[in-house]
Amino acid sequence: MDEPLPGVDGRRRLPVSNVGDQVVCLFVEPFGEDFWLQPEETFVVIGGAVDPEFSVSVISDHVIVWANAGDPYEVQVVDGRSGNVLECGHGRPGEAPQAE
Template sequence: MKNRLPVENAGDADVCLFIEPYGEDFWMRPADAFQVVPMSDANVQFSVVIATGLITVWLYEDGDPYNAILDYEVVDANGERLTCGHQRPADS
């Protein structure tokens, strides 16, 4: 099984899950649970930065910040693949 990064919004407000280096956004409503799944079979490590209302994730091969993993998908709790802008608020 591939490395996966589970991410859950346990708060009471929407949170943006932001995946770099492409800057793709996936919005999580309260109680949403997503997974970031690299498409690579490499040894993938995740870098996560959290700010109010924002979770930024980088995927790296072998933890090397100069070797970013570019192919990934974000799936919901049912395993459904999400697209960039998922649940994006109209005012963002």
């Protein structure tokens, strides 16, 4: 896997792309936030520290990213095209379970 890209502010960025033809869920831990990628869409996970350590797990239609260093409240997920910060549940299909 490629090294996360360094950002302008020194925080690392980890791009996650959906290169398949089905919707994929990106879970960001430790809070279990969900972001749903359409085919050909890329989101970027930005660490909450200058030099975070990411770990990544993959199951059939889910990618789970753990930000293992820094303040977890500072971790952001942004749209790879627009750079806009995404909210938890972005793109969530109607049949997906809702967070409580």
